[in-house]
Every structure is written in structure tokens, then in C-alpha cells.
Amino acid sequence: MRHFDLTPLYRSTIGFDRIGSLLDTLNTFEGNTPSYPPYNIERVSENAYRISMAVAGFGEGDLDIEVKENTLAVRGEKTVEQENSTVLHRGIAARSFERRFQLADYVMVKGAALENGLLHIDLERELPEAMKPRTIEIATKTTEQPKVLDSQAAA
Structure with a gap:
């Protein structure tokens, strides 16, 4: 490289x-x-994004979302349950994971929702007022004569 x-x-x-x-x-x-869990990153609008992660088998209590210093970390830790039955084939992954995403400046996490085995994390870029474009007016020089305050002749 x-x-x-x-x-x-x-x-x-x-x-x-x-x-x-x-x-x-x-x-x-x-x-x-790591390739687990799979995820999509969508651009919803000009300043809005959505990360969708496939987290089948994980509940709200098993997932942790943290934002620190422009890094979004999503962790999942499945609690081990004792079953009374013997599993003949385990095809649904229940392993722990951690995914990190680097966020650009001024990108804020707006919320997260768990729906149908997908974790949706909504993000939005919010520029501060000082960073937004603004129009500067151009002043024109006027041709007014200076005002005379006192009309006495110099001696």
C-alpha cells in the first residue's frame, strides 16, 4: 500500500x-x-442521513448507541439465555458486535428506532448560523455635499 x-x-x-x-x-x-451486522447508509435529503443495521434477535436493551468526538459507536451484546431445548441448527447470529462510524463536523444524531429487526439511526447536518451563507450588502457612495455647520470666514 x-x-x-x-x-x-x-x-x-x-x-x-x-x-x-x-x-x-x-x-x-x-x-x-468486520462484516457483521450488515448495514446501509442512505441520504434522505440534502442534510439528512439514515443508517439502517440488520440486528435481528437483538432487543432495545441489548443495543447501545453512543456519540463521542464525531464518532458514532453502535454496540450489541446478546445476553445468553439458558434454553430447555437442544438447538439442532443455529443460523441466527447472536454474537456481540461493535460498529463505528466517523461523523463529519456538525452532523448530529437525531434519534434511533428498532423496527422489524432493523435499527434505524437518523442523522442530520446542522450548520450553525455563523457557517451558513449570508448576503452582504454593498454600500454605494452618495454625492451629497458636506453640511456646513458654521459659515464664518477664517481670519
Whole structure:
């Protein structure tokens, strides 16, 4: 895999440390990320997103969703139940998992819902007022004559 030196980026920019660390993280990607549970990421509207995860067999009490420093972590831990019957084939996975998603700046988690074995996590990008585009009016110079306050002649 190629290695990129991001030192020039750090020398000439201020406040973009997170982008450099994300690029470093992508650079160390080995391709052996877990594939369980499967998930979809949808763009619902211009500023709204939805993550849908297939978590069949997990209840609300078995799932934990946490947001910390622009990282969304979804954990599932299935409690082991003692059964009176012998399972001949176990095809429904009941293993624990943890999925992490990097969130962009100003992306907030709006809510989560568990429906028909799918965990839906709704996200929305909320730009602060200072970051939103605004129109600046252009002032024009008027051709008014200066007002004379006192009309006495200079001595």
C-alpha cells in the first residue's frame, strides 16, 4: 500500500488536523473490517442521513448507541439465555458486535428506532448560523455635499 506524507499539509494549514488524521486512518486500512451486522447508509435529503443495521434477535436493551468526538459507536451484546431445548441448527447470529462510524463536523444524531429487526439511526447536518451563507450588502457612495455647520470666514 502507498504511504502518503502529510507533513506539508500540517505545515501550511491551521485547524485541519482532523482531516489529516482521517487520511492517516484510511491509509492504515487493511480491508479486514468486520462484516457483521450488515448495514446501509442512505441520504434522505440534502442534510439528512439514515443508517439502517440488520440486528435481528437483538432487543432495545441489548443495543447501545453512543456519540463521542464525531464518532458514532453502535454496540450489541446478546445476553445468553439458558434454553430447555437442544438447538439442532443455529443460523441466527447472536454474537456481540461493535460498529463505528466517523461523523463529519456538525452532523448530529437525531434519534434511533428498532423496527422489524432493523435499527434505524437518523442523522442530520446542522450548520450553525455563523457557517451558513449570508448576503452582504454593498454600500454605494452618495454625492451629497458636506453640511456646513458654521459659515464664518477664517481670519
